[in-house]
Amino acid sequence: MSKLEYRAIQELKYKSGQIDRRTFVRSLLATGVALPSALSLAGQVAAATPKSGGRYRMGLGHGSTTDTLDSATSENHFTLVNGYTFGNHLTEVSNTGELIPELAESFESDDAQKWVFNLRQGVEFHNGKTMTSEDVVASYNHHMGEDSTSAAKGLLTQVKSLKADGKNKVIFELENPNADFPFIVSDYHISIRPAGDMASGVGTGGYILQSFEPGVKSVLKKNPNYWKEGAAHFDEVELLSIIDPTARQNALTSGDIDAMDRVDLKTVNLFKRNKDIYIWDATGTAHYTFPMRLSVAPFDNYDLRMALKWSIKRQELVDKILLGYGAIGNDHPISTANRYHNSDLPQREFDADKAAYHYKKSGHSGKIPLSAADAAFAGAVDAAQLMAASAAEAGMEIEVIREPKDGYWSNVWNNDAKGWCACYWGGRPTEDWMFSAAYTDDTEWNDTAWKTTDSAVKFNKLVKEARAELNDTKRRELYYECQRLIYDDGGTICPIFNSYVSANSKAIATDENIAANWDSDGAKCVERWWFA
Amino acid sequence: MHPVLKTVLGRLGLGLATLFIVSIIIFSAIEMLPGDFGQAILGQAATEETVAAFRRELGLDEPPYIRYLQWVGGAIQGDLGTSFSGRNASGTDRSREVIDLIAPRLWNTLFLASVTAIIAVPVSLFLGITSALYRNTVYDRTINTTTLTTISFPEFFVAYILILLLASLYPVFPSLANVDASTPLNERLYRSALPAFTLTLVIVAHMMRMTRAAIINLLASPYIQMARLSGASQTEVILKHALPNAWAPIATVIAFNLAYLVVGVVVVEVVFVYPGVGQLMVDAVTSRDIPVVQGCALIFAVTYILLNLIADIIGIITNPRLLHPK
Numbered sequence: 092m093s094k095l096e097y098r099a100i101q102e103l104k105y106k107s108g109q110i111d112r113r114t115f116v117r118s119l120l121a122t123g124v125a126l127p128s129a130l131s132l133a134g135q136v137a138a139a140t141p142k143s144g145g146r147y148r149m150g151l152g153h154g155s156t157t158d159t160l161d162s163a164t165s166e167n168h169f170t171l172v173n174g175y176t177f178g179n180h181l182t183e184v185s186n187t188g189e190l191i192p193e194l195a196e197s198f199e200s201d202d203a204q205k206w207v208f209n210l211r212q213g214v215e216f217h218n219g220k221t222m223t224s225e226d227v228v229a230s231y232n233h234h235m236g237e238d239s240t241s242a243a244k245g246l247l248t249q250v251k252s253l254k255a256d257g258k259n260k261v262i263f264e265l266e267n268p269n270a271d272f273p274f275i276v277s278d279y280h281i282s283i284r285p286a287g288d289m290a291s292g293v294g295t296g297g298y299i300l301q302s303f304e305p306g307v308k309s310v311l312k313k314n315p316n317y318w319k320e321g322a323a324h325f326d327e328v329e330l331l332s333i334i335d336p337t338a339r340q341n342a343l344t345s346g347d348i349d350a351m352d353r354v355d356l357k358t359v360n361l362f363k364r365n366k367d368i369y370i371w372d373a374t375g376t377a378h379y380t381f382p383m384r385l386s387v388a389p390f391d392n393y394d395l396r397m398a399l400k401w402s403i404k405r406q407e408l409v410d411k412i413l414l415g416y417g418a419i420g421n422d423h424p425i426s427t428a429n430r431y432h433n434s435d436l437p438q439r440e441f442d443a444d445k446a447a448y449h450y451k452k453s454g455h456s457g458k459i460p461l462s463a464a465d466a467a468f469a470g471a472v473d474a475a476q477l478m479a480a481s482a483a484e485a486g487m488e489i490e491v492i493r494e495p496k497d498g499y500w501s502n503v504w505n506n507d508a509k510g511w512c513a514c515y516w517g518g519r520p521t522e523d524w525m526f527s528a529a530y531t532d533d534t535e536w537n538d539t540a541w542k543t544t545d546s547a548v549k550f551n552k553l554v555k556e557a558r559a560e561l562n563d564t565k566r567r568e569l570y571y572e573c574q575r576l577i578y579d580d581g582g583t584i585c586p587i588f589n590s591y592v593s594a595n596s597k598a599i600a601t602d603e604n605i606a607a608n609w610d611s612d613g614a615k616c617v618e619r620w621w622f623a
Numbered sequence: 624m625h626p627v628l629k630t631v632l633g634r635l636g637l638g639l640a641t642l643f644i645v646s647i648i649i650f651s652a653i654e655m656l657p658g659d660f661g662q663a664i665l666g667q668a669a670t671e672e673t674v675a676a677f678r679r680e681l682g683l684d685e686p687p688y689i690r691y692l693q694w695v696g697g698a699i700q701g702d703l704g705t706s707f708s709g710r711n712a713s714g715t716d717r718s719r720e721v722i723d724l725i726a727p728r729l730w731n732t733l734f735l736a737s738v739t740a741i742i743a744v745p746v747s748l749f750l751g752i753t754s755a756l757y758r759n760t761v762y763d764r765t766i767n768t769t770t771l772t773t774i775s776f777p778e779f780f781v782a783y784i785l786i787l788l789l790a791s792l793y794p795v796f797p798s799l800a801n802v803d804a805s806t807p808l809n810e811r812l813y814r815s816a817l818p819a820f821t822l823t824l825v826i827v828a829h830m831m832r833m834t835r836a837a838i839i840n841l842l843a844s845p846y847i848q849m850a851r852l853s854g855a856s857q858t859e860v861i862l863k864h865a866l867p868n869a870w871a872p873i874a875t876v877i878a879f880n881l882a883y884l885v886v887g888v889v890v891v892e893v894v895f896v897y898p899g900v901g902q903l904m905v906d907a908v909t910s911r912d913i914p915v916v917q918g919c920a921l922i923f924a925v926t927y928i929l930l931n932l933i934a935d936i937i938g939i940i941t942n943p944r945l946l947h948p949k
Contacts, residue, residue, distance in 0.1 A: 155909065155910060156724065156903055156906045156907065156910075156912070156915070157706075157707075157906070157910045238676060240673050240676060240677060244673070302803075304803065304898070306898075306902075306903075307801070307803070307898045308801060331799070331801060331896065333799070333896050334893065335893045335894055335896070337783065337894070338798070338799070338894050338896055341783075341786050341790065341791065341798040342798055342799045342896070344791055344798075345786075345790045345794055345797065345798045346794075347797050347798055347799040348799070495657075502657065535671075
């Protein structure tokens with residue numbers, strides 16, 4: 092046995108608690124490691140090994156009195172994090188961004204149209220009932236009923252039929268092939284609950300709900316029978332809704348909470364000086380857009396759209412609006428965190444000559460109205476002003492209209508009354524999902540009304556083709572082309588991808604990989620983190 | 624009938640009439656709110672179909688006057704209706720009664736208001752009387768400047784300064800006041816200390832200066848001169864002769880500030896994450912939860928009317944001319 096192998100074995104033993112710290116350090120010394128390094132190695136191993144215990148208190152910047160425990164109406168980050176504590180889904184997105192089975196043990200399909208999910212056996216709900224295919228079917232029907240008000244209703248219209256095959260197998264029959272269907276079932280809305288009880292917060296998750304006060308807090312206790320290995324380390328959990336960022340930061344500074352999301356970027360540099368906390372950020376799929384509606388003049392003009400796309404100083408927006416916490420976008424919604432991000436497209440930068448050229452070619456004259464409100468994203472109005480300033484350098488006049496925050500999503504966004512406005516997207520884990528949420532011609536949220544141009548028609552065809560394609564190389568090619576089409580002809584300006592910026596007390600330890608599909612480690616921090 | 628009782632009953636009747644008018648104002652103001660509940664709760668996820676299903680289910684397609692009559696009819700019987708949130712056409716109805724939503728929050732708010740009042744009212748009366756007693760001395764000026772300073776800063780600023788001093792630099796009190804129904808009383812007091820302290824600083828100046836002014840105003844009256852001439856000491860003059868006649872304006876100001884403590888402390892609630900009724904109402908407005916907004920507004924109106932009524936009654940019964948009419 093070589094020294095390295097011996098060290099590896101000792102490390103495993105130490106991690107699993109078979110030997111104590113002293114023995115571990117001694118064995119390292121025996122293999123010739125100097126004492127200081129041995130001690131620090133022991134520290135690292137200890138930090139990387141999840142320990143159980145403690146009461147985890149987290150302050151979240153969301154939450155309202157209208158929140159419920161029914162995942163169908165889950166819509167803000169508080170309900171997301173809360174939902175993941177007590178509920179599981181058929182699949183999950185791991186902290187490295189891979190799709191892994193959760194309540195399904197495995198899933199398979201030959202044609203991407205008929206999907207078979209084999210369920211994990213012996214999983215118990217918090218009420219003691221064993222989970223079976225009947226519960227899974229009931230949980231899905233909850234979102235698919237004719238009158239369902241579930242926010243996941245649109246996602247599941249593609250399901251033609253769903254049936255249980257024995258106790259441990261569920262078969263989905265789709266209207267059309269969809270190679271990404273296993274990703275869809277990981278959606279946070281589609282939590283698996285016991286049949287007949289979709290709303291009381293009984294699930295199969297790592298924590299059992301003790302009390303829930305909408306808009307105030309949620310208190311949970313560790314589930315002693317949790318089926319998942321190496322997850323849910325805290326004994327007790329308290330999730331607090333603390334909307335005011337200063338109050339949240341004060342609470343973390345004074346030790347009243349252990350972790351918080353949504354650090355106020357304006358004060359992040361001062362906040363960093365605190366020695367007891369650390370700030371971390373993750374760039375995921377979330378991005379800010381400025382959709383131009385092709386159904387409204389002058390945005391039906393290709394050259395005008397192009398002129399505006401060339402007239403934006405993207406890095407300036409990252410520096411001034413995101414204070415550096417983000418990345419520049421390339422006018423399509425697929426982030427570098429996605430599997431098939433098209434890195435071949437040349438990065439669009441500010442170019443006054445190209446902008447002026449296209450502007451002249453468009454034949455447009457006069458002001459171009461741009462509606463914005465901070466309801467779209469924090470700093471949306473400022474971002475619009477910066478865009479107006481850089482467009483002026485290229486000889487275009489953008490008139491920024493400050494809209495009321497109230498009712499922004501019903502009166503301004505996705506509305507023909509306003510041709511161009513500010514918007515945000517949380518992003519989606521797969522290309523198909525993102526495209527079908529906001530870019531294909533059959534979605535309600537096609538906020539650019541990009542449906543009838545030649546490129547749009549081609550785009551819609553390619554998206555359908557890629558959806559049914561199981562061959563990875565071919566899918567990549569198709570998605571690359573889709574991104575190029577939006578980049579070129581599409582109505583959206585996507586200048587920046589925003590990072591999630593959070594802060595933890597140094598007492599909290601995490602895996603070295605932190606998921607970026609949602610804020611707070613994929614909204615699963617409660618089951619992934621532990622007290623060091 | 625005793626004239627005082629008659630006046631009180633008259634005031635009570637006027638209060639009810641005011642309440643009725645207020646209910647109309649509340650209802651029409653909410654009718655004029657832009658946006659839609661269905662869209663607000665479903666957010667970006669609202670499609671036309673789901674929004675229409677919601678509106679039908681909530682009865683929002685009925686004409687306004689019918690909805691007003693239903694609401695007022697219910698409110699008279701103590702039923703404020705059912706919250707819009709938590710409705711779901713496909714499954715069981717999990718929406719909560721407005722009363723159940725408001726009651727625990729209102730209790731928290733009343734608790735904070737009482738704690739603050741217990742500190743602030745005696746302090747301001749004491750400061751007001753003593754500063755009238757030692758008018759224009761260094762003491763009087765210091766008290767005046769200090770209280771005016773604390774009232775001049777916005778509440779959230781006072782709150783942040785207190786958090787900085789008493790929670791961050793010298794951690795005496797917690798910066799989070801997240802109490803709930805199961806919090807024991809001493810823990811509750813400890814957690815509410817900073818918000819109560821903040822509110823005290825904000826309201827003391829008003830009450831203290833009114834006390835001082837009312838007393839000083841009376842000191843120029845002939846009957847005070849008479850008392851002085853008959854040899855009463857300054858303390859006697861103020862406590863025995865001036866104060867009884869000053870109760871009416873002082874009570875009015877105290878009532879006004881107490882009402883403010885119940886209805887207007889949403890900023891302090893947000894800063895300290897105190898689950899009070901103000902935050903509930905703001906949340907409800909944001910999500911267009913109309914029954915909750917109406918319920919809160921009605922309770923606020925009742926608070927104002929009741930406290931003012933009490934102040935009026937105190938004004939009447941401390942006024943000898945009204946007590947003993949010729």
